[in-house]
Amino acid sequence: MSATEYLRVERLHAFYGESHILHGIDFTVRRGECVSLLGRNGAGRTTTLRALMGLTGRRTGSIMLNGREIIDMPSHRIAQLGVGYCPEERGIYSGLTTEENLLLPPRVGSGGLSVEELYEMFPNLAERRHSQGTRLSGGEQQMLALARILRTGARLLLLDEISEGLAPVIVQKLAEVIRDLKSRDYTIVLVEQNFRFAAPLADRMFVVEHGQIATEIAQDELAGRMGELQTLLGV
């Protein structure tokens, strides 16, 4: 294992009940790196993140996080090792205010952003801190879902489709935030349908197909392999 390797996923299989969704996912993420999982709908990208968090049914294979095997851990133990998860459906709680949503995830490490820094990063959330979480607009909810895992000191961020269904100006804002996080040395796994959003941000891209990694494309190979990537993604 290289010294900078942060996450190593090997032969990861995952099931929902009888459905076998992941068929041996293999990839690694280095510390401070931003990788993107691309692929068509139903390829298994979201399930990969859910399997990393322990949110699927049965899982087999190996997930090494910072040198520790987490495949058999319950999800709260995984989170406590410094993993922040932003689910595709955003998961804003309707029974909690914006601020309660923001303060909900307990600290899992040192060096998280303070509430003031987060309100500075996302001024809309400060304005609406006392509103019910689900009364926020789609873009604000996405910012809230992202902001609340930046407070906890998590160093590995698993972000699922954060640009989905949002206005271009908000997508741009999120891209800025991801760049900012990269400069702060966060390790990021970005699951994206929108490869125009992910491509400029990711150091490496993995294309997921039929529950496996079909190919890996580094940022500097992107220009030369664009045709191949577009065929794989069907765009």
Next chain:
Amino acid sequence: MADFLGVPLPALLGQLMLGLVNGSFYALLSLGLAVIFGMLHIINFTHGALYMMGAMLAWMASAYLGLGYWWSLVFVPIVVGAFAVVIERSLLQWIYKLDHLYGLLLTFGLALIIGGVFRHFFGVGGQPYSIPPELTGAINLGFMYLPKYRAWVIAVSVVVCLATWYMIEKTRLGSYLRAATENPALTQAFGINVPIMVMLTFGFGAALAGLAGVLAAPTTQVSPLMSSDMIITVFAVVVIGGMGSILGSVLTGLGLGLVEGLTKVFYAEASSTVVFVVMVIVLLVRPAGLFGKEK
């Protein structure tokens, strides 16, 4: 002597006071049921048995150990809560993924077993449990005599219900509870140990039932049969208030106690059925209950 619609005022107020005392028990019990249902999605049929256990343990502590009311008030809820935690860890935790019906069947069976065990050892005869000396007697309010113990029951119930509401709605622990109720999997993925919270919630709801049992002991005949009447009314309260609604169960509990009290004054024959008449009307108008959210 003043009258109200032909009923002497002291009699009316007396019945209202009794109604409020009954309502206090309804509130405490339905609050526990609501907290448990919200978190575990289990309709806890052992609740009546836990209430009976609370009263029986208070009587046993006094008869066998010489421990008085105040000791029981503190320790019996803890014992009942711990007993519930054992049930949750050994039995309930395995059925959360199944249909709600299984939780209902399992807890119903457990209620029968607990009731049976107590009947086997103590029979069905009522045991007397006296009011602690500090709370005997009555206060003269000028227009009526208020027995101290009844005032105490109402006060404890209101304080406990308010404290529970505050804990759930206004504190950080409460926000964990609300989050875990709404989306347990995601809440756990944020690093919160949801299974432990579920266990403690069940223990807490059970402890409330145990507390209600201790409070009730001096007001009634303590016997293994005391749960049956109470629990049916309490389930009606929960349904009227709206399943899982904290505030709804408390307000509905107190309100229905008053309605029962009033009915005793004006048409006593209907007093034991009035709660169910209210339930029918409420369900026709608001199927999710007075404070429940439509799904």
